[in-house]
Amino acid sequence: MAASFFTAGGTGLLPHGICFQLRPDLIWLHVAADAVTAVSYFVIPALLLYYIRRRRQPLPFGWAVALFAAFIVLCGLSHVLGIVAIWSPIYYLQGIEKAVTAAVSLATAIAIVPLVPRLLAMRSPEELAEANQRLREEIASREQAEEDMRRSLDRMNRAVRELEQFAYITSHDLQAPLRTISGFSQLLTRRHRDKLDGDALEFLDYIDKGARQMQQLIHDLLTLSRVGRSDTAGIERKPLADTLTRTLKGLKAAIDRSGADIAVGTLPEIEANHGLLVQLLHNLIDNAIKFQKPGERPKIRIDIIRDGDFWELTIADNGIGIPQDQLDAVFAIFKRLHGPDDYEGTGIGLAICRKIAEYHGGSIHATADDSGTQFHLRLPVTVPRQRLPAMTGDDLRKL
Amino acid sequence: MMHSDSAAAAPPASGGARAAVILLVEDSIADVRLMQEVLRETGLPHELLIAGDGEKALRAIRREGEYAGARQPDLVLLDLNLPGIDGREVLRTIKSDPALRRTPVLVLSTSTAESDITASYDAHANCYLSKPVDLGDFFRLAEALRDFWLRLVILPPRPDADGGQP
Numbered sequence: 339m340a341a342s343f344f345t346a347g348g349t350g351l352l353p354h355g356i357c358f359q360l361r362p363d364l365i366w367l368h369v370a371a372d373a374v375t376a377v378s379y380f381v382i383p384a385l386l387l388y389y390i391r392r393r394r395q396p397l398p399f400g401w402a403v404a405l406f407a408a409f410i411v412l413c414g415l416s417h418v419l420g421i422v423a424i425w426s427p428i429y430y431l432q433g434i435e436k437a438v439t440a441a442v443s444l445a446t447a448i449a450i451v452p453l454v455p456r457l458l459a460m461r462s463p464e465e466l467a468e469a470n471q472r473l474r475e476e477i478a479s480r481e482q483a484e485e486d487m488r489r490s491l492d493r494m495n496r497a498v499r500e501l502e503q504f505a506y507i508t509s510h511d512l513q514a515p516l517r518t519i520s521g522f523s524q525l526l527t528r529r530h531r532d533k534l535d536g537d538a539l540e541f542l543d544y545i546d547k548g549a550r551q552m553q554q555l556i557h558d559l560l561t562l563s564r565v566g567r568s569d570t571a572g573i574e575r576k577p578l579a580d581t582l583t584r585t586l587k588g589l590k591a592a593i594d595r596s597g598a599d600i601a602v603g604t605l606p607e608i609e610a611n612h613g614l615l616v617q618l619l620h621n622l623i624d625n626a627i628k629f630q631k632p633g634e635r636p637k638i639r640i641d642i643i644r645d646g647d648f649w650e651l652t653i654a655d656n657g658i659g660i661p662q663d664q665l666d667a668v669f670a671i672f673k674r675l676h677g678p679d680d681y682e683g684t685g686i687g688l689a690i691c692r693k694i695a696e697y698h699g700g701s702i703h704a705t706a707d708d709s710g711t712q713f714h715l716r717l718p719v720t721v722p723r724q725r726l727p728a729m730t731g732d733d734l735r736k737l
Numbered sequence: 738m739m740h741s742d743s744a745a746a747a748p749p750a751s752g753g754a755r756a757a758v759i760l761l762v763e764d765s766i767a768d769v770r771l772m773q774e775v776l777r778e779t780g781l782p783h784e785l786l787i788a789g790d791g792e793k794a795l796r797a798i799r800r801e802g803e804y805a806g807a808r809q810p811d812l813v814l815l816d817l818n819l820p821g822i823d824g825r826e827v828l829r830t831i832k833s834d835p836a837l838r839r840t841p842v843l844v845l846s847t848s849t850a851e852s853d854i855t856a857s858y859d860a861h862a863n864c865y866l867s868k869p870v871d872l873g874d875f876f877r878l879a880e881a882l883r884d885f886w887l888r889l890v891i892l893p894p895r896p897d898a899d900g901g902q903p
Contacts, residue, residue: 506848506850509847509848509849509850510818510846510847510848513847513870514765514768514847516870517767517768517771517847517868517869517870518765518767518768518771520870520871520872521767521771521870521872521875522767522771524871524872524873525771525774525872528872549870550871553870553871
């Protein structure tokens with residue numbers, strides 16, 4: 339009975355159990371070992387598949403894992419066939435199954451070889467945690483820097499607002515008492531001239547002159563504070579000749595009075611805020627006319643040359659000149675080299691010129707010799723287009 | 738401060754021309770006095786109502802309180818910086834009230850701030866004038882006011898109730 343079972347199949351081959359001489363202990367040992375191995379080999383890929391499916395991100399090298407799972411399933415299958423072969427000589431099937439396993443395992447082995455360096459390059463969880471920590475610190479420090487910058491920007495904006503407020507107060511509150519002083523001193527002179535003696539009229543004249551000087555000071559201070567408030571939107575490429583014509587129109591009275599002779603070289607188109615340039619040229623030409631030896635007719639020469647990336651504009655006069663040790667000082671605010679009775683002025687004009695030159699990313703300096711004074715204005719051919727910083731309250735204090 | 742100041746040189750309305758009523762809203766006594774002087778020198782028959790702050794300005798234009806017996810202003814000269822309700826608020830109130838808004842309001846301020854100028858026109862100011870510092874400029878301003886606003890311009894008709902007042 340048993341023998342007939344073991345010979346069943348009609349292939350003429352003997353089942354594997356015959357090798358064990360049908361000893362039950364040997365048979366069951368092999369069956370149990372193969373069964374446990376097979377079950378384990380089936381469970382492992384099942385768990386791997388479950389893991390791949392439940393993962394939120396796709397698994398790197400997922401195809402290699404799948405190949406590996408197939409290889410294990412096939413190994414499990416070979417153990418199952420081993421059990422069957424104890425009773426049934428399915429050696430062809432077993433052989434084919436082994437061949438398939440061999441192919442899959444070879445494929446897996448070949449596939450894994452190039453993965454090794456990549457797997458080595460993958461960070462361990464510890465390394466990842468460390469990198470993560472470094473990133474977190476980096477983010478924190480950048481956030482801190484951003485916060486610092488925001489705070490500085492707030493401070494700057496506040497300073498700009500304060501300056502605007504200051505300019506507003508200057509223009510309104512300081513001018514109101516001035517109107518009272520000059521208005522009533524003029525009214526007194528106008529209405530009661532015949533009742534006042536020479537001294538009284540002289541004193542009233544001083545009051546009036548003081549008030550006018552004060553008014554000019556406020557006006558110039560306001561101009562100074564406004565330079566640079568505008569961003570680079572006002573930068574345009576325009577003919578300098580037109581800008582000079584506009585400037586000379588504004589100076590017509592002074593030019594006519596002094597009989598000034600103004601010679602101008604060939605002027606190109608230049609990039610600048612031409613509104614500010616008019617102010618700058620006005621101040622320089624007005625100075626050239628004003629600071630003149632008595633009885634002398636002002637001669638002014640305006641030339642421009644290109645020096646690399648800069649234009650160099652020169653305004654030369656035949657005036658009284660500037661002492662060599664004062665050539666820098668004249669650009670400081672409120673700096674005056676002469677008393678108001680000799681030459682009128684607020685001492686702000688050249689400070690405005692310097693501010694305008696620097697606003698364009700340029701500079702201004704003066705030279706002087708026996709023939710007179712020369713102002714040299716350097717302006718970049720291409721004015722930097724980034725938003726230039728507005729002047730702050732601190733700048734004003736530093737002036 | 739006096740509320741009403743009829744120009745001594747020009748008694749109100751005899752015949753066709755009647756004295757224009759100007760409401761001056763100004764907190765500085767000195768500026769009020771200057772304006773009185775320069776207006777007087779223009780030789781224009783006028784009556785000057787004075788309001789030293791925004792509340793008084795609104796009462797004056799509505800003819801309430803101390804201004805109940807005063808005449809209706811033909812023209813308002815408005816300073817912007819005032820104690821209490823400031824000139825900007827006075828302007829907005831006048832120009833958003835159908836009963837008041839046809840009265841021309843001339844802003845007269847020392848401020849040349851762009852924000853003040855645009856805000857005034859946005860609130861329908863009839864013009865924006867810079868308050869001069871120099872007396873000569875002040876005279877020229879008063880003459881220009883006289884020549885344009887009180888001679889050339891046809892102002893809105895006065896309410897009938899006003900006409901009968903002595």
